[in-house]
Amino acid sequence: MWITCYLCTSILFESMLNRRILRTKVFKAVYSYAENPGMTLKEVEALMETSCEAARDLYLFLLSVIGPLTAEARSRIEAARAKFNPTEEELNPNMKFVENGIAPLLEQDPDFSKITAKKKLSWEQYDVFLRHLYERVRERKYFKEYLSRGERSLEDDARLWMRIFEREFEGDAELSDILEDISIYWNDDFGYAVGWCRRTMLSLASGERWNLPPLYLSDLPGNDGRDSDKLFVFRLLRTAYNNFSASADRIAGLTPKWNRDRICTTDLALIVCGMAEAEAFPETSIKIIINEYVEIAKAYSTPESSGFVNGLLDKLINKHE
Numbered sequence: 309m310w311i312t313c314y315l316c317t318s319i320l321f322e323s324m325l326n327r328r329i330l331r332t333k334v335f336k337a338v339y340s341y342a343e344n345p346g347m348t349l350k351e352v353e354a355l356m357e358t359s360c361e362a363a364r365d366l367y368l369f370l371l372s373v374i375g376p377l378t379a380e381a382r383s384r385i386e387a388a389r390a391k392f393n394p395t396e397e398e399l400n401p402n403m404k405f406v407e408n409g410i411a412p413l414l415e416q417d418p419d420f421s422k423i424t425a426k427k428k429l430s431w432e433q434y435d436v437f438l439r440h441l442y443e444r445v446r447e448r449k450y451f452k453e454y455l456s457r458g459e460r461s462l463e464d465d466a467r468l469w470m471r472i473f474e475r476e477f478e479g480d481a482e483l484s485d486i487l488e489d490i491s492i493y494w495n496d497d498f499g500y501a502v503g504w505c506r507r508t509m510l511s512l513a514s515g516e517r518w519n520l521p522p523l524y525l526s527d528l529p530g531n532d533g534r535d536s537d538k539l540f541v542f543r544l545l546r547t548a549y550n551n552f553s554a555s556a557d558r559i560a561g562l563t564p565k566w567n568r569d570r571i572c573t574t575d576l577a578l579i580v581c582g583m584a585e586a587e588a589f590p591e592t593s594i595k596i597i598i599n600e601y602v603e604i605a606k607a608y609s610t611p612e613s614s615g616f617v618n619g620l621l622d623k624l625i626n627k628h629e
Contacts, residue, residue, distance in 0.1 A: 466513035548584035
């Protein structure tokens, strides 16, 4: 079987945001506070919550492209058939993609339709991008192979959509501009949201109905709060916020060549977050904490920052061991 029961189960019982993403969200909120020290804790928390929810909204927006792209293909076929002198191929086109089983599963799902409508997530005004996307997809080798296969199954359709999400969206400048216009948060969460779209294809192909992924592990049915990601992210943010000034002074004290005002704000925010996590969650391994913020530094700061963050955190929080 292409899809195992284990894979399907793992999709159903995971939250949208893992700990790495949550740490990144906290880091960005702390960075905003470092740049705007007049922000209240309530404002910083609201900023972080908006950023967390935006990751799921991006997933919904990208997933909702399936119906419009299928409709674009259908309109092309209908236009070709209506020509004055259509060819035999235009009169008898391959309908496999137009009749794929994934599009109606989402379009006819009342929960999916309701939430995308409520959030006003629509591709209606991006018809030019949809035309360009379909023109590109229809020339791909994987798409032509899909059309040529006699097989018609939900699994085959899901495999195609997984390839479209994986190969056509990353690095597309036109799509990047669209996402940036809709939300300032979306480009940072793009890869993660695409990954969730692909996971959803696995779930739908296995016969499962679409379900909105919970943001936090504690939001899953039956969770008693012991693994509350929501508790984790808010405690971490509040600790970083409340201790920011004292933490910054300690950091400056260990960097005599770089006073507080000269330390890169990104690095400062990362180190403050690492210190906050060590204080708020003393049961977490110091090695894990340091490694996590070093990895975030590699993605968001300068080439030298990972070593700087690693060294400072090692000196500042290893007393907890």
